Amino acid sequence: MNVPVTTAVEPRRETSGERPLVRVTELWKAFPVARSLRDVLRQPFHRHPVPAVVDVSLEVYAGEFVGLLGPNGAGKTTLLKVLATLIAPDRGSVIVAGHDVVRDAASVRRVIAPVLANERSLYWRLSAQENLELFAVLLRLPKAEIESRVDDALDVVGLRDTGRKMVGQFSAGMMQRLLVARALLGHPRVLLLDEPTRSLDPTAAHSFRSFLREELATRRQCAVLIATHRTEEAFELCDRVVVMHRGRVAAEGRATTLGESLLGSRYGVWTLEPNHPALADVIAGGRARRLAARSEGDGRWWRVDLEIDGGDDAAPDLLRSLVAAGVPIARFERVVAPLGELIERAIGRSVRR
Amino acid sequence: MSVRAVAALTHAAWRTAKSYRVSFVLSFASLAVTIIPVYFVATALQPFMATVIAEEGREYFAFVLLGTALLTLVATSLSSFAAAVSGGLSSGFFEALLVTPTPLSAILAGQTGYAFAWGLARVVLLLIAGAALGVDVHWDRAPEAVLVVLGVIAAHAGLGLVAAALVVSFRTNAGVPQGLLIVSTILGGVYFPTAALPPALVGLAEWLPLTPGLRALRQCLLLGYPLSVVAADVGRVLAGAAVWFAVGAAALRWAFGYARRAGSLSQY
Numbered sequence: 218m219n220v221p222v223t224t225a226v227e228p229r230r231e232t233s234g235e236r237p238l239v240r241v242t243e244l245w246k247a248f249p250v251a252r253s254l255r256d257v258l259r260q261p262f263h264r265h266p267v268p269a270v271v272d273v274s275l276e277v278y279a280g281e282f283v284g285l286l287g288p289n290g291a292g293k294t295t296l297l298k299v300l301a302t303l304i305a306p307d308r309g310s311v312i313v314a315g316h317d318v319v320r321d322a323a324s325v326r327r328v329i330a331p332v333l334a335n336e337r338s339l340y341w342r343l344s345a346q347e348n349l350e351l352f353a354v355l356l357r358l359p360k361a362e363i364e365s366r367v368d369d370a371l372d373v374v375g376l377r378d379t380g381r382k383m384v385g386q387f388s389a390g391m392m393q394r395l396l397v398a399r400a401l402l403g404h405p406r407v408l409l410l411d412e413p414t415r416s417l418d419p420t421a422a423h424s425f426r427s428f429l430r431e432e433l434a435t436r437r438q439c440a441v442l443i444a445t446h447r448t449e450e451a452f453e454l455c456d457r458v459v460v461m462h463r464g465r466v467a468a469e470g471r472a473t474t475l476g477e478s479l480l481g482s483r484y485g486v487w488t489l490e491p492n493h494p495a496l497a498d499v500i501a502g503g504r505a506r507r508l509a510a511r512s513e514g515d516g517r518w519w520r521v522d523l524e525i526d527g528g529d530d531a532a533p534d535l536l537r538s539l540v541a542a543g544v545p546i547a548r549f550e551r552v553v554a555p556l557g558e559l560i561e562r563a564i565g566r567s568v569r570r
Numbered sequence: 571m572s573v574r575a576v577a578a579l580t581h582a583a584w585r586t587a588k589s590y591r592v593s594f595v596l597s598f599a600s601l602a603v604t605i606i607p608v609y610f611v612a613t614a615l616q617p618f619m620a621t622v623i624a625e626e627g628r629e630y631f632a633f634v635l636l637g638t639a640l641l642t643l644v645a646t647s648l649s650s651f652a653a654a655v656s657g658g659l660s661s662g663f664f665e666a667l668l669v670t671p672t673p674l675s676a677i678l679a680g681q682t683g684y685a686f687a688w689g690l691a692r693v694v695l696l697l698i699a700g701a702a703l704g705v706d707v708h709w710d711r712a713p714e715a716v717l718v719v720l721g722v723i724a725a726h727a728g729l730g731l732v733a734a735a736l737v738v739s740f741r742t743n744a745g746v747p748q749g750l751l752i753v754s755t756i757l758g759g760v761y762f763p764t765a766a767l768p769p770a771l772v773g774l775a776e777w778l779p780l781t782p783g784l785r786a787l788r789q790c791l792l793l794g795y796p797l798s799v800v801a802a803d804v805g806r807v808l809a810g811a812a813v814w815f816a817v818g819a820a821a822l823r824w825a826f827g828y829a830r831r832a833g834s835l836s837q838y
Contacts, residue, residue, distance in 0.1 A: 248833045269833070295833065301669050305830040326671045338666040340582055342589040347582070354578040355670040355677075383589075399666075 236315075237276035238407050238440035239300065244309035246270040246295055246464075269295040271464040273309075277440040279406070282430070284455035284472065285444040286560055292464040293444040294333070297409045300442065301331040314406050330405035332413060336392035341385035345376055345395050348384060349402060356403040370398040373432055389416035393425065401437075408433055410443040414450065422447070426454050448556040452476075460563040468563035473553075479562040480554040481524040483508065484532060486539070487548035491519035495542030499523075504535060522552060572676040579680025580687065587684065601692060605699050608634055623763055626785055627792035632705040636788050637760035639693040640722060644754055644780055646689035647726035648747040651734035654681035659737070659835075668835070674826065678734075686723075708794035717797075718787045718804055724811035725779035726750075731818025735825035738835070754780045779810040 247266035256263075270292045277283045285293040298304040299311055302322040310317065316324040340348050349367040358366055371377045374394040379387070384395065393416060400408060413429070414422035426449065433439045434456075445451060451458050451472045458475065460468040468475055476483075488496070491510045500507050500523075508522040525531050529551075536549050588594055612619075612631035619630040627633040658664030658681065667677045701707060729750055733743040757764065757771060758780035764772055775781050782803035789795040789803075797804065829835035 246833070298833070303665060303668060303830065303835050304833045305827075323671055326669055329669070331669050333662075333665060333669075335662050338662040340586055342586040343582060347585070351578050351582050352666075352670065354574050355667065355672045357572070357575075357671050360574075 235278060237278050238314050239275070239277040239442065240310075240312045241273055241275040241296070241300075242310045242312075244270050244273045244296070244299065244311060245307045246292075246299060246304065247307060268464045270299070270306075273461075273464070273466055275459060275466070277407070277442055279440055280434050280438040281457065282434050282441045282443060282455045284451045284458040285442060285461060286446075286451055286458050286556065287461035287467070287564075288560065290463075291461040293461055294411055295464075296461075297331065297333060297411055297442060297444055300325075300407070300409055301329060301333060302326060303331075303333075327403070328405055329407045329409065330400035330403060331409040331411075332396050332400045333409060333411045336389065336396065336416075339384050339392060339395060339399075342383060344381045344383055345371060345387070345398075346380040348395065349399060352399050353402050358403065366402055370401050373401060374398040374428070390418070390421040390425070393417060397429075401432075404437075406439060408439045408441045410441065412445055412447075413443065414445075414447060423449070426450060430454055446556070448553060451556055451559075452553050460560055460567075462560075462564040462567065465567075467567035472559075475563065476554045476559050477528060479559060479566060481506075481526075482528040482532065483552045483554055484523050484525055485548070485550055485552045486521045486523060486544075486546060487513065487518055488521060489517060489519070489545045489547075491521050493542075493544045495539055495544050496521065498542075499535060499539065504531070518547065572672055575672045575676040576680040576683055579677070580683030583681075583684035584687070587688075597688075598695070601695050601699065604638065605635070605696060605703075608638065609703050619762075622766060625765070626759075626763055626788040629705065629792075631703070632700065632707075632792050633788060634761055635696060635700045635705060636791065637784060639696045640719065640780070640784055640787060641755060641758075641760050642692050642696075643686075643689050643719065643723055644726045644758075645751055646685050647723050648730045648733065648750055650682040650685040651678060651727070651730040652737045652743040652747055654678065654685075655734045656737045656741075656743070659741075665835075674822075678822075707791050709791075711790035711794055711796070714790040714797045714800065714804070715787055718783050718790070718800075718807055721804070721807035721811045722779060722783035722787075725783075725807065725814045728811070728814030728816070728818035731815070732821045735818070735821035738822070738825040738829050741834070754778055757781070759784050779807060779814065782806040782810075 245268070247268045249264060249266050273292070273296060275283070275296075285296065287293055295304060299306050299318065300313060302318050302325050305319060312318075313325045314328040316328070318325050340351070343351075346367055349370055350363060353363040353366055368377065368380075371380045374397055376391060376394055376398060379391065384392065387395065393413060397413070410429075414425055417425055429441070430453075433441050443450065443455065455472055457470065458468075458472045459466055460475075468479070470478075486496075490496070499505050503526060505523040505525045508524055510519055510521045512518065513520050525535055532549075532551075536546070540546060609631055612629075612634050616630050619633070620628070623630060623633045627636075655664065655678075658667065664677075667681075668674070697705075697707070730747060733746040736743045736746060754760070757767065757775040758778050759775070760780075764775040764781055764785075767775055786800040786803035786807065789800050790797075826835065
């Protein structure tokens with residue numbers, strides 16, 4: 218059986234009396250496998266469901282960003298869709314802002330805003346404003362408030378000036394922003410984002426992440442669950458990440474803390490002499506492990522990635538001894554581990570346990 | 571049901587259709603292509619058809635015109651729900667609608683509202699064109715006609731809901747709307763009265779909701795019969811509407827529950 222890797226996280230906020238906005242308890246979901254007609258005729262009552270979510274428990278508080286990580290088919294989207302009331306759970310309970318997703322789905326839909334669908338879920342021949350006005354009606358906003366809410370939502374995502382433009386003429390980034398604006402219309406308390414920056418270029422993705430953090434978590438105090446494959450999202454945006462594998466939680470904790478516990482402390486050393494004897498001594502002595510070395514910029518400088526034994530506490534000593542031994546170092550900095558590696562390690566550790 | 575939501579979705583579909591200007595204008599022009607050849611062919615066949623259609627009308631053109639008009643609404647009722655669900659599921663739009671607090675009934679009505687409005691507009695235009703070409707309509711029987719038309723729409727909408735339920739459950743309507751439309755066109759008395767069918771098929775034709783509906787509609791509007799004369803056919807239409815609509819609604823409700831359990835409700 219898989220045992221999740223859990224790192225030290227902040228003390229549970231519930232001890233301070235705060236209730237989670239999302240509480241998933243021992244959730245199970247399995248899907249039937251499509252069978253050929255021949256199979257159905259041969260064994261009409263045979264069922265062989267494939268588990269998609271297995272015994273998942275999770276809490277998300279107001280103002281918190283929780284990242285769902287994991288390979289394709291890990292169960293991230295299924296979990297989000299259960300929360301969005303699009304998929305019925307088999308077992309366990311899912312409570313959103315005090316409402317059960319099965320027994321009180323209508324109330325859940327009033328407080329939750331999923332951004333799961335892609336840009337084709339917009340009316341491309343209508344303007345951004347018209348799209349939002351339509352959804353304002355579907356969200357049952359009072360008639361008198363629709364105009365101001367639509368203006369606000371467009372303003373927040375930076376589309377106010379292009380609100381009257383046809384959506385079909387928008388870039389992928391603008392459409393993504395419009396989907397978020399649509400989600401924000403109803404002033405939701407819980408937001409579900411499925412790879413929100415997948416179609417954005419790095420610059421647009423960066424500004425979009427800043428916007429998400431500032432607007433959703435800080436200003437609106439929404440609880441946000443975000444399924445992502447991007448390192449930056451996991452490390453910069455999320456207060457906590459949950460690594461999923463084959464429907465189970467394989468690891469949970471702060472991304473940086475998880476990274477440290479699973480991958481060690483990684484530092485990049487910018488040097489002119491990647492094979493300097495002092496550097497080799499440090500590695501041979503077991504104070505650090507050499508992960509990679511590659512030339513940077515004009516080819517004279519090299520970045521050597523080290524995993525330092527003893528973590529951050531040992532890093533200053535190591536740097537001191539390298540400089541003292543005459544290693545020419547221009548930069549020495551902590552580097553973020555690749556997300557894929559973190560996920561792989563978390564899954565491997567969880568399976569071994 | 572939220573009337574505001576239905577109106578908003580219908581309005582959005584109307585604005586989308588209107589934005590394709592050329593095809594929007596051509597869709598009106600296609601009505602002329604539908605009606606003018608029918609007029610000349612029907613006029614040519616009038617001497618041969620007069621006695622055959624006597625129970626339902628005097629002029630063959632008027633007979634075919636009403637058949638075509640009602641068939642337009644039958645086609646819309648049979649296909650629009652499945653088309654809306656199928657398109658919405660594959661684009662992800664349906665998923666976005668389902669996570670709003672708007673009830674499913676309002677979403678479906680809104681998603682098909684424009685198709686029905688456009689179908690009704692076509693019928694009205696066909697009738698106006700028919701009147702312009704000399705069709706003698708008993709407008710004083712309009713209330714009876716409206717009742718019959720609503721019954722026929724409801725009965726076929728029920729079958730359309732069954733087709734939509736198949737799409738939700740199995741991602742295919744298994745050709746149900748197309749099959750029913752073909753059968754209704756051939757056996758429902760659209761272009762010729764069911765009495766002209768081989769005896770073995772007459773009984774089958776009478777089971778179709780279109781057959782008594784079309785007969786009652788023609789007798790009211792073309793012969794001026796009051797409700798009391800056509801009561802038996804109207805009763806069958808309304809009973810069929812009640813049964814099929816209930817079956818369709820139940821099938822769709824079951825299908826959505828199944829899809830939520832099977833995880834096939836959202837985009838695939």
